[in-house]
Amino acid sequence: MIAFKITLLSGRYHSTPWGRNVNEGIPEFPPSPYRIVRAIIDSWLRKRPSWDIDILQTIIEKLSENPPLFSTPRFTEGVILSYMSQNSKEITKKQLIYDGFISINPEDQIYVIWKNVEFTEIEVQKLEEILSLINYLGRSDSWVKIETLKDFKEFGDKINVEPLQDLNYFDGNKEKVKVAIPIAKKNYKYEKTEWFDALMLKTSDIIYKGISSPYALEFTYYLIENPEIKEDKSKKSLAGRLKVKNFLYSIDSKVPPMATDSLIIAERIHKKINGIYGKMSNNGRSVNLSGINPDGSISKGHRHIFILPLDLNNNGRISHILIRNKEYFTQKELLALDRTRSIWQSNGRPDIKLIPEEWGEDNEISVIQKSKRFKSITPVVLTRHYRKGRGDYYQWLCNELNHEFANHGLPKPVSFKLLNKSSKNGHSYYWLDFRRNRKNDPVNLGYGFEVVFEDYVPGPFSVGYGAHFGLGTFMPVKEVMEGDRE
16 A cells, blocks of 8 residues: 655645636546646656656556545635736736635645555655655645655544445435546557557647547546535534424525526426435435325425525526425435535536525525515416406406415415516516426416515515426515514
8 A cells, every 4th residue: 555645835726627627616626646647757757857767657557556545634615716918918808717726724634545556665765756846736836745654544544535436326425526547557448659658648739639638537436525514513403403494505606507597407406406315215205395296196285395596696696595395394305405515507617506504494594584575586487378358468467476376375465566577786687588498398478576465475485387496486675674573
């Protein structure tokens, strides 16, 4: 066995995962084995060119035989946004650059462990000196000190990042990450370039050859403990209580989703929650979470969750997800909600992290307020269609909205006002801009309203087609909110 101890001298590791664009702002972690072996090769050839290259090849061959294990400390992700010069005389012509990084306590170390690998004494001596000559790993901001480990008791049983053997394996305390590793020499199949030469390919070589990735690179998945999950106080808080009807997440993403995609985001969250619950439960399905009864029939009476994407920053992008339910969640349902920590985005946009912020009954959720006046933030899609002979069109809309309110147990408004768009701090979206249909369903018109009730009503709430997936959402108007919540 051999192990490396990596100390981040500045407490930061700046890097971009292979296959990702730097301006996604997503940092690599743990440090990829592919990056580590290339750093060894580079240091050897540039700083000790007179040394026997056969020894180097033997060392790299052994390090590439199997993916290593890692012991990583608690870490957080960060990103620096900089407007960089484009070598133009025009001073205003600058490009926004995202510099993603991982931050740890500078006194902590990252351990990289190769089991079942044996090195000769001369190989260890050479490797120790080469590692001491590596000044940075990843981008040049990442100053490092790398040493071989003499005492393996130093990391003990702290191995917390391991290659994933079963891609279907689920652990709510860990995340699955895609990591670049060198292809083992015995598995290398590209005949036109030797294995060791392939490990030395530069970006310019890859572009010149017109290939999508280096010949000697492959990806494997690791399971990494997520410290935000592991040490989140929410676990202790959730474990001891069952009186929860509402769950509020905040969203963390370099590219937050547009409010017009509320339906799409809600569907992905719904699928993720139910997938997690299914892996936790022998029953495989929760009526509260899925809206499907044990016999496979659709649940009636809107007794399952409403997933409401919210734009609380008023910038046209989703900032929070509120999940509301009429019944109390079970302990297992709460765990499924707690373990739902991310969803994917299309078109190569970075994933969305979901961070649990609040949970409880209505009076325990800051965003749930009582008001008499409410405004649409997503279009109301009516379930019935207007036909000639049904009277005035506007009056028909009001009647249909009354019908939807009654279906959801809401009182009849005393006044209606039709809104032609949603306005957010200079960002205006017409209702036609919103996604208004689920897969294989027809696309219907959406409408926006401002309504006033006679008495105070808690909100937000949603009505109409797709109400459980964020359509037809009404937000309380703060100017007329009740001063004290019950």
